[in-house]
Amino acid sequence: MPGLTLPPFPDDVPAHPLLVIDYALLKAGDVQEMNKLWKAATELGFWYLKNHGTDAEVSDMFDMGSDTMNLPLEEKMKFEQGDSGMSFGYKALGAMATDEHGTLDAVEFLNIAKDDVLSWPDPTHRTYPSTVEDKMESTIIPFVRKSLEINNLVLQTFNSKLGLPENTLLNLHSLKEPSGSEARCIKSPPKSRWLSEQKTAIGAHTDFGSLVLPPGSDQWYYIKPIPGLAVCNVGDALAIFSGGVLRSNLHRVVPPPGIQSALERWSLVFFTRPGNSSILEPLTDQSNIIAKAAATYLPVKHMGSTAGDWFARRMKNQRINNRTGPETWRDSRGTEFKPEAV
Ligand SMILES: O=C(O)CCC(=O)C(=O)O
């Protein structure tokens, strides 16, 4: 099973501390814990989550991911996400750019749509390799349901802190509407001349929805993996909805430091994304806090598009087959895009 007995993470590398949020306390309505989550989400945009109760599901997901990555490439390619802007399916090694020069990525991953999981056995978007379908009931459905429950509670906390009418954020992420929400299992090869701190596995990005560049810093920091703790972060949609109050921060994937760099790196993510028809703009009419923040929030390119269009644009322009030049990379960017920096 990948990722369970790791050699130590070195002590002498710059690792960024993150606040630790206790999910059990959050669930019990603990006000102090809600305040801590708010601090993490509005300042750095990253935090650790403990007591999330998904260890067994996570371990089963890694087994399923490993079985899938071990399939012959020819089999995996039958389920490749393709170049049309759809995210769901298998992403082959080197199918994406990681920077404006078109440097190829160095990871394989598997994206499973929340909609396909919830509508199982009927596909909403697509079908998956047998290693995925065989584990739908035992592993993937429970993982996705728990992830949704956790993220919905976090959304409800933000909803109340932002002073939004009840359930506003939940309704924007309604399970009744198709969305880009997905589970992702990522396999990165060991460090080599094709993959290093300079040649990243996944280039610097903000998530539509690890390493962090904290405010005002020009240095990358590692996030130390801590057994049992999940690393959580705010994505662009929440940053835009909140007029910049919630922070969607820049991160990237490089090989781990020290002796861990000789090993494969496995990671598992659940991305909660708004329903495809949601318009990405600050919810100024619904909250004074957002209206005030939005007054000084720099407009983000492509703001006002639907969540579905935003996501498809980012996916499509990241695919190396669609690249015409540096402009394709720029068109793949989210809120991290600073026209003046290009
Ligand atoms: O592998 C990770 O730790 C993070 C991956 C990531 O940033 C992403 O898939 O958007």
Ligand SMILES: [Fe+2]
């Ligand atoms: Fe990311």
